Amino acid sequence: MSSKTQVPERNESRSAAATLYRLIPFVKPDILLVGLALLSATAATLCGLLIPLVIQWIIDGPVARGDLLELLWASVGILLLGALEALFFLGRHRLVIGPSARMESRMRSALFDHLQRLPLIFHDRWHSGQLLSRAVSDISTIVRFPRYALVYLVVNSFTIAASLVVLCWMSPLLGLVFAVISVPVAIGSTLFESRYKAQSLRAQNQLGDLTTQVEESVLGIRVLKAFGRSAQATAAFRRQAELLRNTEIGKVRLLGVLTATIVGLPEIALGAVLAVGGFLAAQGTLSAGELVAAVAVVAYLQWPLESIGYLLAEANSAAAAAQRYFQLLDAPVTIVDPPRPQHLPTPLRGHLRLEKVSFRFPGAAEDLLTEVDLEIRPGETLALVGAAGSGKSLLVGLITRLYDVTGGRITLDGVDITQVPLAELREAVATVFEDPVLFSGSVADNVRLDREQLTDEQVDEALRVANADSFVAAMPSGARTEVGEQGFSLSGGQRQRLALARAVVGRPSLLVMDDPLSALDVHTEAEVEAALRQVLRGTTALIVAHRPSTVQLASRVALLSGGRITAVGSHHELLRTSPEYWALMSSSDEQTFQTEAATS
Numbered sequence: 001m002s003s004k005t006q007v008p009e010r011n012e013s014r015s016a017a018a019t020l021y022r023l024i025p026f027v028k029p030d031i032l033l034v035g036l037a038l039l040s041a042t043a044a045t046l047c048g049l050l051i052p053l054v055i056q057w058i059i060d061g062p063v064a065r066g067d068l069l070e071l072l073w074a075s076v077g078i079l080l081l082g083a084l085e086a087l088f089f090l091g092r093h094r095l096v097i098g099p100s101a102r103m104e105s106r107m108r109s110a111l112f113d114h115l116q117r118l119p120l121i122f123h124d125r126w127h128s129g130q131l132l133s134r135a136v137s138d139i140s141t142i143v144r145f146p147r148y149a150l151v152y153l154v155v156n157s158f159t160i161a162a163s164l165v166v167l168c169w170m171s172p173l174l175g176l177v178f179a180v181i182s183v184p185v186a187i188g189s190t191l192f193e194s195r196y197k198a199q200s201l202r203a204q205n206q207l208g209d210l211t212t213q214v215e216e217s218v219l220g221i222r223v224l225k226a227f228g229r230s231a232q233a234t235a236a237f238r239r240q241a242e243l244l245r246n247t248e249i250g251k252v253r254l255l256g257v258l259t260a261t262i263v264g265l266p267e268i269a270l271g272a273v274l275a276v277g278g279f280l281a282a283q284g285t286l287s288a289g290e291l292v293a294a295v296a297v298v299a300y301l302q303w304p305l306e307s308i309g310y311l312l313a314e315a316n317s318a319a320a321a322a323q324r325y326f327q328l329l330d331a332p333v334t335i336v337d338p339p340r341p342q343h344l345p346t347p348l349r350g351h352l353r354l355e356k357v358s359f360r361f362p363g364a365a366e367d368l369l370t371e372v373d374l375e376i377r378p379g380e381t382l383a384l385v386g387a388a389g390s391g392k393s394l395l396v397g398l399i400t401r402l403y404d405v406t407g408g409r410i411t412l413d414g415v416d417i418t419q420v421p422l423a424e425l426r427e428a429v430a431t432v433f434e435d436p437v438l439f440s441g442s443v444a445d446n447v448r449l450d451r452e453q454l455t456d457e458q459v460d461e462a463l464r465v466a467n468a469d470s471f472v473a474a475m476p477s478g479a480r481t482e483v484g485e486q487g488f489s490l491s492g493g494q495r496q497r498l499a500l501a502r503a504v505v506g507r508p509s510l511l512v513m514d515d516p517l518s519a520l521d522v523h524t525e526a527e528v529e530a531a532l533r534q535v536l537r538g539t540t541a542l543i544v545a546h547r548p549s550t551v552q553l554a555s556r557v558a559l560l561s562g563g564r565i566t567a568v569g570s571h572h573e574l575l576r577t578s579p580e581y582w583a584l585m586s587s588s589d590e591q592t593f594q595t596e597a598a599t600s
């Protein structure tokens with residue numbers, strides 16, 4: 001359904017740990033709290049590990065001697081250790097909540113900010129569902145890792161290492177038995193890691209594609225219904241959902257293999273330590289207390305060993321999600337403010353010049369625009385006409401630096417626009433697009449578009465200039481009426497007039513309009529055209545036009561053909577001198593054209 005290219009599935013060779021390491025800056029402001037959480041978790045583990053040692057001391061000491069008072073105190077000690085373990089556990093839980101929530105919000109803000117600054121060339125290439133899934137589900141997957149799994153991964157690794165030390169301290173042979181039994185865990189985990197990360201990455205990419213399908217089918221619901229394509233859309237969705245399901249099943253199978261490798265190990269370790277420990281005890285090299293303590297230590301390891309599969313799965317899911325997240329965050333912002341900015345003169349006259357401007361899409365074989373020369377004088381309206389796909393929208397986008405020229409330069413009142421701060425340039429040049437995009441919010445919000453300095457009077461004035469005042473006044477709450485998601489509660493003509501009001505409200509010095517009448521029916525077109533006539537009075541403007549009626553709003557017309565401006569003149573001059581222009585106009589609006597042609 002979409003013309004955008006599929007985002008390539010990349011599985012970087014970078015290890016999960018190296019990918020996750022890149023997340024540290026997002027948690028850095030809370031590093032102290034995270035450190036405390038780790039300390040708290042480690043303290044809880046130490047308390048748990050101390051209990052078997054106290055048991056050993058009880059059996060070899062008070063029990064052997066029959067000292068009941070000492071036994072009572074030791075039991076109280078065990079109780080206290082248990083209580084401390086629970087307290088540290090709770091502390092760990094509490095300490096990690098704040099940092100992980102703030103990390104999530106920092107990551108979302110960083111991504112949103114970056115997406116806003118990325119050039120249109122990037123957005124042209126990426127499916128919005130892929131962006132959405134990264135901004136929502138990938139970040140949630142990433143944050144689940146520090147919130148739950150990370151601490152356990154660190155603490156459980158510490159617990160296993162500490163237990164090994166304790167066992168070695170009791171008897172090197174017991175330590176060796178435990179180390180040998182742990183080998184399959186290490187091998188299984190290593191094999192599991194890269195495969196599970198690749199599967200996670202595939203699943204998350206497929207989820208992104210699924211999100212794209214949902215988004216496109218919701219946005220295009222009218223078309224799908226009108227063409228009776230709902231069943232086909234559902235079938236395509238089901239196919240994509242099945243792909244995702246199969247990948248998820250693959251993930252579960254992998255995790256199942258690892259879990260099956262690990263799950264019996266604690267019991268094997270327990271049996272082996274009991275057998276070897278019993279043998280050592282029988283020989284008198286291990287006390288009864290040490291034997292019980294060794295068994296208790298290995299029993300304590302049951303959860304750390306069994307949880308390894310789940311924790312590694314979480315770590316690798318988070319790493320795959322982080323890889324996708326950084327794929328966006330690493331995308332270069334190519335359209336930026338100049339290092340040594342120049343300011344536009346005030347007052348700005350709106351004198352626009354394109355000097356030998358060329359543009360080529362990255363990777364394209366040839367230029368879309370080649371050495372285009374064009375001038376719009378202050379106060380003038382120039383219409384740009386050309387065949388579909390000739391690059392008119394692209395040329396309009398160059399003026400506000402939605403795209404950057406790849407050759408030549410554009411000046412506004414003599415200043416190269418690449419030397420002007422972006423915000424200043426985009427305040428001076430306002431754009432009206434073919435598709436009048438509105439946002440959820442009121443009419444006034446849509447006109448103001450977060451430019452808080454604009455007063456209510458300026459908004460009302462803009463609505464009047466754009467010929468939108470009467471229909472807005474008839475709305476239930478006037479300019480405070482909510483327009484609904486994307487303004488679908490309004491007609492096409494109303495939306496376009498609000499887009500016009502949005503463009504003129506800041507009194508821009510230059511107005512660029514990308515075919516603002518093309519999507520409108522004849523009646524609505526007449527309404528917007530009347531508004532345009534008003535707007536253009538006293539403003540410098542470039543207007544992309546298809547129809548003679550729109551072209552007539554301009555004093556001069558430029559014809560874009562084969563990437564060059566091939567003719568400039570009045571509408572009637574070009575009708576007489578340019579067969580291509582004549583053909584374009586004749587194919588656009590039969591009736592008006594015939595009247596025009598007869599008079600030219």
Ligand SMILES: Nc1ncnc2c1ncn2[C@@H]1O[C@H](COP(=O)(O)OP(=O)(O)OP(=O)(O)O)[C@@H](O)[C@H]1O
Binds near residue numbers: 392393395
């Ligand atoms: N990434 C890309 N690489 C190469 N060519 C591209 C890329 N993206 C768009 N194009 C081409 O650039 C042109 C874009 O033209 P543009 O949208 O400016 O045309 P237009 O004259 O405004 O057309 P219309 O009148 O139909 O709106 C199209 O021919 C399109 O195929």
